[in-house]
Amino acid sequence: MTTQLESTPPTRSGSLGEHIRRNKSVFGFDLGASLVVFLVALPLCVGIAVASGVPAELGIVTGIVGGIVVGCMPGSTMQVSGPAAGLTVLVAATIADHGLAALGVVVLGAGLLQIAMGLTGIGTWFRAISPSVVQGLLAGIGLVLILGQIYPIGGLDQPSHTGAKFAGLPELFRAAFTTPAGRAGVAIAVVTLLTMAMWARLPQRFRTVPAPLVGVTVAAALTYVFGLPLETIRVGSLLGTINVVTPGDFGAVTSFAVLGSILTFALIASAESLFSAAAVDRMHDGPKTRYNAELVAQGTGNAVCGVLGALPMTAVIVRSTANVHAGARTKLSRVLHGCWLLLFVMLLPQLLSFIPLATLGALLVHAGWKLLGVRQVANLIREQRSEAFILLLTAGTILATDLLIGVLTGIAAAVIKTAWEVSGLSVEIEHDENHARVRLHGNATFLRLPQLQDRLEQLPHTSSAHVDMTPLRHLDRACHQTIEHWAEQRRKNSCAVELAMPGAR
Incomplete structure (x- = not known):
């Protein structure tokens, strides 16, 4: 009896070829999106680091870890992680109170706490926080960011406390319009913001290059050409900047103040990441975020950043939005953006020394203004005054005290309001x-x-x-x-x- 072997059906070969072509197409989308996210992330990583009072390279280290480490982990597909403007105030306060050496311990502790919260299923509970408290949190961060970053624009050092920032405003305005560094800083900040605003109005084919990068490039070029008396970013060795946590550093954990900082970092970073995830999930039709897995991923990234003595990270809405709008299909785009950051800091770090601090201040003032959400706040005041009160109370308390007290105050007000209405x-x-x-x-x-x-x-x-x-x-x-x-x-x-x-x- 003759046995006849079956040949492979043509459709099978065709499906395999289609699969390969589809993967190549997806890779092309992810590659293009990763370059866009890299260009958005670079100036923000540097600006957030400088505003936090740490070397610029540490901001890029956090961006690298957020891209490569968190990008490879399950949780969210399109969300991009890195240093966040919302944690700038916390980082600066931690360094002022405990020193730069304690930052790694705080970030490491916060990361481990996030991992524990994710493994125990606490991640999903972050969705139960009142939207008014979230808006108040963002608005409060925006206010603090704007109040702090107008000082580098005016050529002065940023005071460490809110009261000192308000008290120093008369001196800031005097310096901004009477000193060479102040006038140059204001001019460069205005140029940066105008360039970003004009760039956003150009046709889509031009806006492939992100507006923040264009604004920074124009400002750096003008500063160099005209020799403006502005302080620029100080660039050092990446390996020399990394401050690996040692066993002796953990003695600081016995302090209640440090433990409070760890709890604050963990709660704020987790909330910001998961709120961002909810927003990003509404932008695309792909797999939705698994909240507890994402919390473990964020915690792992922060634990790595803590070991390296770098800045804390969160998922960030600006870079995540750029990733979605640039056409990303998989998490490969966010991993590649971390690779581009690593290559840049290894091969072209000298380019950072051309960027004036006033330009980074302008970028962060712009970010703070967007966090304020003035239009949304105005609408809420008109439509729901009780919710607007919670928002304003949260933001005002954050401005007057700190993030944790502000958020807890907002949550308490929301619970009381809900209890009153329900009862x-x-x-x-x-x-x-x-x-x-x-x-x-x-x-x-x-x-x-x-x-x-x-x-x-x-x-x-x-x-x-x-x-x-x-x-x-x-x-x-x-x-x-x-x-x-x-x-x-x-x-x-x-x-x-x-x-x-x-x-x-």
Whole structure:
């Protein structure tokens, strides 16, 4: 008997060829997107590092780790991680209070805490935070960022505390318009912002090159050509800048202040990353973010950055948006952007020394203004004043104190507002000369205790009373005790009181 071998069907060969062509096409999209994200990330990494008071190279190190390490991990597909403007204030405060050596320990501790939160499933709970608190967080960060970065533009060092920043404004305005460095800094900042605004209005084919990079390039060129008296970025060796954490550095963890910083970094970085994930997921049709896996990925990246003594990272909306809009298809684009950052800092670091600090200040002022969301805040004030109050309270507290206190204050206000609205209580009273009937609807909680007491005390004295609590959805201990005490006092005055408790039908 002859056995006939089956040949491979042509369709199989065709599908394999189609798969290869499709992968090549996807790689092309990801390669192009990675270059766009790299060009957006480079000036922001440098600017955030300088604003935080650390060498510029440490910002790029964080960008590299965010691209290569976090980019390879599961969680989100399109989200790009790196140093974030929102953590600038925290980093500067940590360095001022504990020194640069403690930064690595704080970032490492925050990363390990993020990993623990992700593994225990806490990541999904970050979606339960009020949007008004989130907007207030971003607005507060924007205010602090703007208030701090106008000082480098004016040619002065940034004060370390909010009070000093406000107190120094008269001196800043004087220096900005009377000193050579101040006038040059203001001029270069204006040129940077105008260049970015004009670039954004050009046709799409020109805007492949990101506006921040164009603004920085124009400002650096003008500073060099005209020899403007502006301070520029100081560039050192990448390996020489890295400050690897040693076992002796962990002695700082025994300080409650350092432990508080670790908790603050972990909470703020996690919240910013997961809020960003929710926004980015609405921009594309690909796989959605797995929140707990993303929290583990962010924690791993921060742990690596902590070991290297670099800046903390979060997922950042600006770079993530650029990644989606540039046509990225897979996480390869964010990994490649980290590779481009690594190649740049190894081969062309001298180019950074041409960038004036005033230009980076302008970039961060622009970022702070976008975080403020003035239009959204105005709409909220018109439409929902209670939510606007929570937003303004959160932002104002952040400006006056710090991020953690501001966020916790906003969350507490949101919880109180929600509890007040949910605990609506209706007290219906009917009475004649001999009998009174009280009927309670809704939720009887301690928040409505004054209302309940007032209505019961206003009830005229009768020979009998009936309190119907069966319609209540909830009766807490405080209200229950108040009603029992009221009934006991009535009985002492020879009034028959009957209580119908919730659930009694």
